[in-house]
Amino acid sequence: HMDSIGFTVRYFNQLLSIGSPDAEMGTKLVGHDSFGPIECELEFDKEDHAFYKFGRLIERGTPLTYKIDFRVSEEFIETAYLDNRLGIYNALKVAETLKDGVIIFSCWEEHGGGSVGYLADFIYKKWGVRQALISDITWITEGVEHGKGAAISLRDRNIPRRSFVDKIIHLAEENNIPYQLEVEGMGSSDGGELQRSPYPFDWCFVGAPELGPHTPNEKVHKKDIDSMIALYTCLMKKL
Amino acid sequence: HMDSIGFTVRYFNQLLSIGSPDAEMGTKLVGHDSFGPIECELEFDKEDHAFYKFGRLIERGTPLTYKIDFRVSEEFIETAYLDNRLGIYNALKVAETLKDGVIIFSCWEEHGGGSVGYLADFIYKKWGVRQALISDITWITEGVEHGKGAAISLRDRNIPRRSFVDKIIHLAEENNIPYQLEVEGMGSSDGGELQRSPYPFDWCFVGAPELGPHTPNEKVHKKDIDSMIALYTCLMKKL
Amino acid sequence: HMDSIGFTVRYFNQLLSIGSPDAEMGTKLVGHDSFGPIECELEFDKEDHAFYKFGRLIERGTPLTYKIDFRVSEEFIETAYLDNRLGIYNALKVAETLKDGVIIFSCWEEHGGGSVGYLADFIYKKWGVRQALISDITWITEGVEHGKGAAISLRDRNIPRRSFVDKIIHLAEENNIPYQLEVEGMGSSDGGELQRSPYPFDWCFVGAPELGPHTPNEKVHKKDIDSMIALYTCLMKKL
Numbered sequence: 001h002m003d004s005i006g007f008t009v010r011y012f013n014q015l016l017s018i019g020s021p022d023a024e025m026g027t028k029l030v031g032h033d034s035f036g037p038i039e040c041e042l043e044f045d046k047e048d049h050a051f052y053k054f055g056r057l058i059e060r061g062t063p064l065t066y067k068i069d070f071r072v073s074e075e076f077i078e079t080a081y082l083d084n085r086l087g088i089y090n091a092l093k094v095a096e097t098l099k100d101g102v103i104i105f106s107c108w109e110e111h112g113g114g115s116v117g118y119l120a121d122f123i124y125k126k127w128g129v130r131q132a133l134i135s136d137i138t139w140i141t142e143g144v145e146h147g148k149g150a151a152i153s154l155r156d157r158n159i160p161r162r163s164f165v166d167k168i169i170h171l172a173e174e175n176n177i178p179y180q181l182e183v184e185g186m187g188s189s190d191g192g193e194l195q196r197s198p199y200p201f202d203w204c205f206v207g208a209p210e211l212g213p214h215t216p217n218e219k220v221h222k223k224d225i226d227s228m229i230a231l232y233t234c235l236m237k238k239l
Numbered sequence: 240h241m242d243s244i245g246f247t248v249r250y251f252n253q254l255l256s257i258g259s260p261d262a263e264m265g266t267k268l269v270g271h272d273s274f275g276p277i278e279c280e281l282e283f284d285k286e287d288h289a290f291y292k293f294g295r296l297i298e299r300g301t302p303l304t305y306k307i308d309f310r311v312s313e314e315f316i317e318t319a320y321l322d323n324r325l326g327i328y329n330a331l332k333v334a335e336t337l338k339d340g341v342i343i344f345s346c347w348e349e350h351g352g353g354s355v356g357y358l359a360d361f362i363y364k365k366w367g368v369r370q371a372l373i374s375d376i377t378w379i380t381e382g383v384e385h386g387k388g389a390a391i392s393l394r395d396r397n398i399p400r401r402s403f404v405d406k407i408i409h410l411a412e413e414n415n416i417p418y419q420l421e422v423e424g425m426g427s428s429d430g431g432e433l434q435r436s437p438y439p440f441d442w443c444f445v446g447a448p449e450l451g452p453h454t455p456n457e458k459v460h461k462k463d464i465d466s467m468i469a470l471y472t473c474l475m476k477k478l
Numbered sequence: 479h480m481d482s483i484g485f486t487v488r489y490f491n492q493l494l495s496i497g498s499p500d501a502e503m504g505t506k507l508v509g510h511d512s513f514g515p516i517e518c519e520l521e522f523d524k525e526d527h528a529f530y531k532f533g534r535l536i537e538r539g540t541p542l543t544y545k546i547d548f549r550v551s552e553e554f555i556e557t558a559y560l561d562n563r564l565g566i567y568n569a570l571k572v573a574e575t576l577k578d579g580v581i582i583f584s585c586w587e588e589h590g591g592g593s594v595g596y597l598a599d600f601i602y603k604k605w606g607v608r609q610a611l612i613s614d615i616t617w618i619t620e621g622v623e624h625g626k627g628a629a630i631s632l633r634d635r636n637i638p639r640r641s642f643v644d645k646i647i648h649l650a651e652e653n654n655i656p657y658q659l660e661v662e663g664m665g666s667s668d669g670g671e672l673q674r675s676p677y678p679f680d681w682c683f684v685g686a687p688e689l690g691p692h693t694p695n696e697k698v699h700k701k702d703i704d705s706m707i708a709l710y711t712c713l714m715k716k717l
Contacts, residue, residue, distance in 0.1 A: 008394055008422055011382030016424035018398065060382070060420045061393035061404075108434070112397050117437030143489030143538070154539035155486055158590050159496065165539075181538045183486055185494035195586070197437060198595030198675060247633055247661055250621030255663035257637065299621070299659045300632035300643075347673070351636050356676030436676060 001084050001109035001136065001190055005214050006065040007042075007050060009033075009058045015042070015050035018063065019110030022214040028067035033059035039067065066216040075147070075222055082210055082218040083137040084109075086225060090135050090207075094232045101236045102129055109136075109190050116193035124199045131164070131239055132203040133232065134191045137210050137220065138182060144209045146221040149178030150228035153205035156184040158192040164202035168235060175234045178227045180209070206231060240323050240348035240375065240429055244453050245304040246281075246289060248272075248297045254281070254289035257302065258349030261453040267306035272298035278306065305455040314386070314461055321449055321457040322376040323348075325464060329374050329446075333471045340475045341368055348375075348429050355432035363438045370403070370478055371442040372471065373430045376449050376459065377421060383448045385460040388417030389467035392444035395423040397431040403441035407474060414473045417466045419448070445470060479562050479587035479614065479668055483692050484543040485520075485528060487511075487536045493520070493528035496541065497588030500692040506545035511537035517545065544694040553625070553700055560688055560696040561615040562587075564703060568613050568685075572710045579714045580607055587614075587668050594671035602677045609642070609717055611710065612669045612683040615691075615698065616660060622687045624699040627656030628706035631683035634662040636670040642680035646713060653712045656705045658687070684709060 005019030007029065027042040029052065040054035052058060066080035077086075091103045102123050108114045123129045138144070138151050152168055154160075172179045182205075191203040208224035244258030246268065266281040268291065279293035291297060305319035316325075330342045341362050347353045362368045377383070377390050391407055393399075411418045421444075430442040447463035450456075483497030485507065505520040507530065518532035530536060544558035569581045580601050586592045601607045616622070616629050630646055632638075650657045660683075669681040686702035 008398075008424075010422040010424075011380070016394070016422060061422050063401075108398070112431070112434065114397075114434035114436075117435065118439050121437045141489070155494070158592075159486075159586070162539075162541075183488040183494060183539050185486075185488075192590070195590065195592040196595065197592075198599045198677075199437075200596050247637075247663075249661040249663075250619070255633070255661060300640075300661050302640075347637070351670070351673065353636075353673035353675075356674065357678050360676045438676075 001106045002088060003084070003107055003110040004065045004081050005110050006063055007052075009052065009060060009062040009064065011060065013051045013053070013057075015052055015064070017050065020214055021066075023066065023216055027216055029064040030067045031058070031062050031064040033062045035059070038062070038064065040064070069216065076219055077222065077225075078217055078219040080216040080218060082220050083213055086137050086220060086228075087135040087207060090225070090228050090232055093229045094236060097233060098236055102127060106190050109193075113190075113193045116190050117197045120194055120197045120199040120201060124201070130201055132191070132194055132201050133235060134189045134203060134205040134207070135232065136189050136205060136207045137213075137218070138184075138205065138207050139187075139213050140209045140211045141182070141184070144180050144182050146209070146211070147223045148180050150206055150224055150231050151180045151182040151209050153182040153184065156187040156189065156192075156205065158188055158195050160191060160195070160204050161202050165204050167239065168204055168206065171235060171238050172231055177231045177234060178223070179231060182209075206235070240345045241327060242323070242346055242349040243304045243320050244349050245302055246291075248291065248299060248301040248303065250299065252290045252292070252296075254291055254303070256289070259453055260305075262305065262455055266455055268303040269306045270297070270301050270303040272301045274298070277301070277303065279303070308455065315458055316461065316464075317456055317458040319455040319457060321459050322452055325376050325459060325467075326374040326446060329464070329467050329471055332468045333475060336472060337475055341366060345429050348432075352429075352432045355429050356436045359433055359436045359438040359440060363440070369440055371430070371433055371440050372474060373428045373442060373444040373446070374471065375428050375444060375446045376452075376457070377444065377446050378426075378452050379448045379450045380421070380423070383419050383421050385448070385450070386462045387419050389445055389463055389470050390419045390421040390448050392421040392423065395426040395428065395431075395444065397427055397434050399430060399434070399443050400441050404443050406478065407443055407445065410473055410477050411470055416469045416473060417462070418470060421448075445474070479584045480566060481562070481585055481588040482543045482559050483588050484541055485530075487530065487538060487540040487542065489538065491529045491531070491535075493530055493542070495528070498692055499544075501544065501694055505694055507542040508545045509536070509540050509542040511540045513537070516540070516542065518542070547694065554697055555700065555703075556695055556697040558694040558696060560698050561691055564615050564698060564706075565613040565685060568703070568706050568710055571707045572714060575711060576714055580605060584668050587671070591668075591671045594668050595675045598672055598675045598677040598679060602679070608679055610669070610672055610679050610681040611713060612667045612681060612685070613710065614667050614683060614685045615696070616683065616685050616687050617665075617691050618687045618689045619660070619662070622658050622660050624687070624689070625701045626658050628684055628702055628709050629658045629660040629687050631660040631662065634665040634667065634670075634683065636666055636673050638669060638673070638682050639680050643682050645717065646682055646684065649713055649716050650709055655709045655712060656701070657709060660687075684713070
């Protein structure tokens with residue numbers, strides 16, 4: 001998916017969430033309205049309602065996102081919106097050598113969905129595709145760590161068909177690509193939308209884990225990105 | 240949509256909500272079962288469970304709705320179920336002069352949806368329609384007032400495509416029709432169901448605002464009804 | 479539907495719910511992973527997180543279900559997973575004499591759905607079927623008792639079309655089959671998924687009630703099973 005999370009400007013200086021942003025007081029937000037470019041600060045009141053602090057009124061309905069502060073070290077990348085810029089980066093890297101397969105860029109995953117149903121209808125009817133990998137970014141947890149490879153998700157709030165997930169695990173093993181198994185009870189992805197669509201798709205979430213999801217400081221280990229690209233390159237050939 | 244919110248009679252004198260009614264102790268509810276017509280009173284216990292007070296048992300499963308008390312003044316209309324009788328009234332007024340367009344009367348919007356998917360399939364496949372206006376009633380808020388025109392909703396829990404909403408705003412401006420911009424983080428409409436359907440529709444909620452949503456005393460300014468009809472008449476021609 | 483509820487093994491000895499299991503500390507859970515068969519015990523910490531107690535680590539992602547303890551008396555059957563083994567049993571019994579109709583075995587009803595949309599598409603397009611009975615098990619409540627017949631549900635969280643439900647009630651009356659009318663504000667079934675699907679199905683939930691839903695000790699009266707089979711046999715002919 002191609003979404004950013006963030007805020008919509010409401011009346012007065014109120015902000016409404018797009019998706020579920022997780023940022024501190026003082027976080028820099030950017031956008032633009034018909035009066036020009038905007039760089040303002042995020043504030044909260046005691047009831048945790050979000051506001052903006054800016055020298056002028058911002059037009060109703062203007063979307064605001066985190067100001068990008070891209071940081072790269074020997075091992076890590078850290079910035080806003082690695083979820084899901086890295087999922088897209090992975091798709092584009094895989095596209096460089098892809099011979100047979102469809103790459104889908106979806107939207108609205110972060111705030112209620114709505115594009116996957118139509119996209120699934122299209123690719124199912126046009127090419128008979130019935131298997132999907134969700135190229136997205138997941139979280140560091142007690143069981144999923146930085147640098148140990150892309151996470152193959154056995155479940156989140158939704159549960160993919162076990163035989164399909166097993167095929168993916170076996171292909172990772174066979175090809176010596178580092179991976180981690182994730183088991184989550186919360187969270188969802190475009191896989192959930194595919195699951196509920198009236199099209200018979202198998203799906204599995206495969207993606208690098210990050211620290212600080214939905215904050216301006218999402219952090220991913222470079223090895224996990226490499227593993228993700230290697231795994232997708234292999235899976236798009238052999239699944 | 241054509242729904243009323245209200246209650247279903249359960250066992251003993253218990254009531255279960257249909258949609259999300261918001262009425263006081265003592266509100267008059269009407270209905271009928273095989274024993275005849277019913278006019279009873281709404282009660283609540285300490286845990287806010289709803290009950291009916293009536294001289295006899297009401298048959299299990301009987302739906303009850305607010306007793307209508309229609310009040311009209313120079314500026315306002317006040318009664319139950321303006322949401323969404325006014326949305327239907329608007330559709331019927333627009334129908335009087337409509338040359339090209341489809342008017343859809345949906346149901347179940349107030350309690351989980353379920354008709355929009357099929358209706359979208361039908362009109363998309365039959366006529367290739369890909370744009371929808373949601374003719375429904377919204378709320379008065381700090382930013383949306385009585386008498387300032389129909390609200391064009393930039394978002395509620397769902398977020399329509401910005402370029403489509405902008406087209407609507409520009410047509411309202413161009414044709415000098417009063418309107419208000421609404422930005423909400425809660426609430427939904429048939430637009431949300433359309434969004435999640437597997438059909439590629441753009442949609443936007445356009446409707447007069449009211450005080451007292453889902454109470455027996457919904458109140459709408461006549462000017463906002465006029466603005467709503469004028470705006471739909473224009474949009475159905477020019478979108 | 480064919481699902482069991484239960485647990486997925488996570489990291490360390492954590493368990494995540496599949497659907498909404500309702501079992502006590504000490505409940506026996508069974509499963510198997512690549513190290514062999516598993517019979518372990520369910521535990522909870524103070525925050526009600528679930529864990530397993532077993533002599534070895536269980537592989538990440540392994541599903542665990544209640545150990546079956548089947549008990550039958552003159553009047554009752556009591557065991558785990560009568561929801562929905564009895565719904566399936568009913569379907570198989572009806573199949574013995576069925577001349578015209580489709581029997582559908584769905585999955586994922588207990589954890590988010592996802593098969594009904596495709597199945598509805600298939601049977602609607604292939605055979606023009608537009609009526610559905612949900613062969614599933616419901617709960618004992620203040621208004622629905624053991625031994626009084628299968629429950630015909632007038633609503634749960636979803637509300638089926640009244641005219642279809644009335645047809646079913648009249649057929650039960652006409653054929654002297656014992657039944658109970660259920661009116662619930664919570665809970666859902668494959669009927670809810672059918673309702674939200676883009677196919678024009680009428681649906682109604684008809685099923686025996688049980689004590690102890692989602693526990694290892696679900697208890698159903700034999701008379702209610704007989705009534706359920708008699709009612710389905712009649713409805714599949716006459717609806």
